[in-house]
Amino acid sequence: MRRRPTLDRCWCVAALTWLSWLLPQGAVAQPQPLPTCADCESEEQHSGFYMRLSVGLGATAVEGRVGTSAAFGGSSSFAFGYFILPNLALSLDLFGANAYNVELSSEWTSPEPAAEFDVRSLAAGVSFTYYLPLDFYVSAGPGVGWLMLSTALAQPQLSGAGFAFDALAGREFWIGGSWALGAGVQFIYVRGDGGIDAVDAAWSLGTLFTVTKN
Numbered sequence: 001m002r003r004r005p006t007l008d009r010c011w012c013v014a015a016l017t018w019l020s021w022l023l024p025q026g027a028v029a030q031p032q033p034l035p036t037c038a039d040c041e042s043e044e045q046h047s048g049f050y051m052r053l054s055v056g057l058g059a060t061a062v063e064g065r066v067g068t069s070a071a072f073g074g075s076s077s078f079a080f081g082y083f084i085l086p087n088l089a090l091s092l093d094l095f096g097a098n099a100y101n102v103e104l105s106s107e108w109t110s111p112e113p114a115a116e117f118d119v120r121s122l123a124a125g126v127s128f129t130y131y132l133p134l135d136f137y138v139s140a141g142p143g144v145g146w147l148m149l150s151t152a153l154a155q156p157q158l159s160g161a162g163f164a165f166d167a168l169a170g171r172e173f174w175i176g177g178s179w180a181l182g183a184g185v186q187f188i189y190v191r192g193d194g195g196i197d198a199v200d201a202a203w204s205l206g207t208l209f210t211v212t213k214n
Helices: 007-022
Strands: 049-064 067-085 088-104 115-131 136-151 154-158 162-176 179-191 199-213
Touching: 049 088, 049 115, 049 179, 067 115, 067 179, 067 199, 088 136, 088 162, 088 179, 088 199, 115 162, 115 179, 115 199, 136 179, 136 199, 162 199
Parallel strands: none
Antiparallel strands: 049 067, 049 199, 067 088, 088 115, 115 136, 136 154, 136 162, 162 179, 179 199
C-alpha cells in the first residue's frame, strides 16, 4: 500500500521550485576549457638555427721569453650553427682577443729592455652551447689559432697555427621574436706554433655583451 506524501514534503518541493525560478540563467558556473598547446608561447624556445655575436673588454696576458705580461684589451666572437638537441647547439666559432702596449723583450730591441707591442689572437673552432633554466648558458670548444705581434718599428709577425680554446658563460634576455640580448664572461686561450720571437701564448678574460638569434 502506498503512503501519501505528507504536507511538509509538499511544502519543501514547492519552495525549491519557486527558488529555481528566481535564479538567473547562467548562475551556475560552467567548466572552462583547458588550455591547449596552441595557447602556449612558441617563440621563446631554443631550437632551430643558432647565431651569437659577442663583443667585450678585459685583460689579456701574454707569455713570452721574459715571462708573463698583461695589458688591457678587448675580445670578440661569432658563432653560428644549429640546435642538434633541445637547448644544445653545435656551431662554428670564430674568436679572438687583443692587447695594446704590452711590454715584451724581443730581437727588435737592441739592447733588450722591454718594449711595447700590440698582440692579437685569432682562432676558429667548433663549440657546444647548452642553455640552462632561466636562460643561463655555457659554451666551450677547441680550435686552431694564430698570434700576431705588431709595433711601429717593424712589420707585424705572425705565428704558426697552434691550439686554441674558447669558453663563455652568461645569461640572455628575450627582446622579441627569436632575438635575445645578454651579458657574461669569456675566456680565450691561443698558443702559437713558433714564428714569433717574444710571444708563445696569450689568454684573455673579460666581460662581454651578446646578441643571439635562436
